Amino acid sequence: MADTALAPRPAPALDETMLAMDVVDTLRHADRLVQRELEGDARRAALKQRLREIYAGQGIAVPDRILDQGVAALEEHRFAYTPTPPSLQRSLATLWVTRGRWGRMAGIALAALLLAGGGWWLGVHVPAERARIAQQQELQGLPRALQAEHDRVLAATALPGPRDRAARLLAEGRAAASAGALSDARARLASLQELERDLVREYQVRIVSRPGEQSGVWRVPKANPRARNFYLIVEAVGPDGRPLEVPVTSEEDGTTARVAKWGLHVPEAEFERVRQEKMRTGLIGDPVVGQKRAGELETRWSIPVTGGAILTW
Incomplete structure (x- = not known):
């Protein structure tokens, strides 16, 4: 007797397993029936009778042990799929699985973004940066250019009128260069150059x-x-x-x-x-x-x- 009790139970036949799964599926889709009938053990017999009627209407004879197994499996949540809870790993796995759907569009969008960024960098940023550097260098060199033109005016005339005008233009040009007003500083330099040309001309x-x-x-x-x-x-x-x-x-x-x-x-x-x-x-x-x-x-x-x-x- 002891050897018989300890002997492993043979695996159920495949058709019985499939039938038990169908019983569970029938119970799961009858949510209201399950909630009402499984509130207590006293109603199990009525539930089993209803299931017999459902399968009898389909021409299927279901043994009581299969019905008992189905009810027990439903209570234990067997044959039920429980989705993986949301997480970073789940999101990454979903992205990887669906990469064929969104990967091509993402690649096109990334290529367009890179082209647009490269065009802006080469067509806008780089010229603007070069212009800014050139302007800064010109502003730094303008005081020396203004002083040189002022000195040429002084060398060209001894008259107080032109000399006073040259001094005023020099002061205004220096102030404009210090303030970053490039156009004003250029204008003062041009006026000094014109003054020097007019003085030496005869x-x-x-x-x-x-x-x-x-x-x-x-x-x-x-x-x-x-x-x-x-x-x-x-x-x-x-x-x-x-x-x-x-x-x-x-x-x-x-x-x-x-x-x-x-x-x-x-x-x-x-x-x-x-x-x-x-x-x-x-x-x-x-x-x-x-x-x-x-x-x-x-x-x-x-x-x-x-x-x-x-x-x-």
């Missing part, structure tokens, strides 16, 4: 007397329609005989431009003298009416002038 101012060109004009000023302003058409000529462009300010609208020819405002008597001379001989005997010397900004006139000028006629 030329004669001559009345234009070539055939087919006007030597003088008169205008009716807007402010006084009854008056007339008289102008000689003049040009700046360098030591080599070539015309030069010089800065001239129009008395009509205040515009300043560098021009080779302009109208010089003179008294009516001087205008008439030149007109009569040209009418008699066809030429102007002495066309030189002014001299601009190196180291000076103002022209020394040899005829009476009012100080005004026009740029168009």
